[in-house]
Amino acid sequence: MLSCKEVTRLVSDSMDNSKLTIWQRMQVRLHLLMCSLCSRFRKQAEFLRLAARKHTSANEDSAKGPNLSEDARERIKKVLRSGS
Amino acid sequence: MDPQPAGSAVTAADPDLWVDQHGDYLYRYALARVRETAVAEDLVQETFLAALRGLEGFVGRSTERTWLTSILKRKIIDFFRRKGRNRTTQEAPAKGDAAKSDFDDAGWWRNLPASWGNNPSAALEEREFLKAFQHCLGKMPDRLAAAFTLREMEGLSTEELTQHLETTPGNMGVILHRARLALRRCLETNWFHAKIDEV
Numbered sequence: 001m002l003s004c005k006e007v008t009r010l011v012s013d014s015m016d017n018s019k020l021t022i023w024q025r026m027q028v029r030l031h032l033l034m035c036s037l038c039s040r041f042r043k044q045a046e047f048l049r050l051a052a053r054k055h056t057s058a059n060e061d062s063a064k065g066p067n068l069s070e071d072a073r074e075r076i077k078k079v080l081r082s083g084s
Numbered sequence: 085m086d087p088q089p090a091g092s093a094v095t096a097a098d099p100d101l102w103v104d105q106h107g108d109y110l111y112r113y114a115l116a117r118v119r120e121t122a123v124a125e126d127l128v129q130e131t132f133l134a135a136l137r138g139l140e141g142f143v144g145r146s147t148e149r150t151w152l153t154s155i156l157k158r159k160i161i162d163f164f165r166r167k168g169r170n171r172t173t174q175e176a177p178a179k180g181d182a183a184k185s186d187f188d189d190a191g192w193w194r195n196l197p198a199s200w201g202n203n204p205s206a207a208l209e210e211r212e213f214l215k216a217f218q219h220c221l222g223k224m225p226d227r228l229a230a231a232f233t234l235r236e237m238e239g240l241s242t243e244e245l246t247q248h249l250e251t252t253p254g255n256m257g258v259i260l261h262r263a264r265l266a267l268r269r270c271l272e273t274n275w276f277h278a279k280i281d282e283v
Binding site: 003004005006008009012013015016017018037040041044045047048049050051052053054055056065066067068069072073075076077079080081 | 099100102103104107108111112113115116117125128129132133136186187190191192193196197199200204205207208213214217218232233235236237241242253256257258260261264265267268271
């Protein structure tokens with residue numbers, strides 16, 4: 001029987017498109033049915049993925065997000081002028 | 085005068101306008117991934133410089149912003165590629181390393197993952213949560229953070245990841261597994277526990 005460490009590793013792998021064998025899939029499924037801790041890990045790992053996406057899009061889309069400081073803006077403009 | 089529409093051709097004469105039109109967007113894009121103000125500013129500057137040198141490469145293939153973003157993406161990957169070379173955390177897991185401490189020697193949970201409540205997704209709407217998320221990513225060992233960011237934020241495939249971080253697919257699996265364990269542990273401590281205690 002697979003340990004929780006092994007199962008969470010396979011769950012993690014399956015999120016990265018690595019194909020599990022049928023045998024592995026069956027073992028993982030069975031383990032998740034019986035083990036609420038590992039099911040919890042699976043849900044939370046998927047949540048982390050969601051959070052990562054949310055984190056990037058929240059920053060990009062909102063005009064409320066952080067902007068370049070005036071200093072940085074001027075510095076970059078200066079560099080570009082001399083670089084062109 | 086109207087600002088230059090995003091799809092029009094670029095002339096080398098207006099880098100100022102570039103910075104005003106796209107600087108903030110590129111900065112936010114970079115900052116979400118690299119998390120440090122100074123680094124994000126540098127990447128934006130490098131992106132504009134590279135764009136300036138490669139002007140002929142543009143002309144109408146895509147919008148200006150898409151084009152600049154694609155340059156920035158490459159800069160971000162380079163940044164993490166350099167950062168991810170720091171292997172100390174991979175070859176010799178520190179004693180605080182999550183994959184080690186989350187399980188006992190037989191591979192059973194030692195630190196049981198706690199429930200995050202019925203609706204953890206509600207946290208995603210809170211700005212404070214995103215700060216905690218950022219904080220936790222920042223606390224992770226470089227190589228783990230690099231792998232997680234490139235995988236989950238940039239959406240790189242594992243093949244691309246193994247190339248950029250110069251490792252094997254098997255090792256990449258270990259690294260991403262560790263990264264997820266470390267990140268969930270940190271968020272649990274810094275966000276979900278704190279929230280549950282408040283109620």
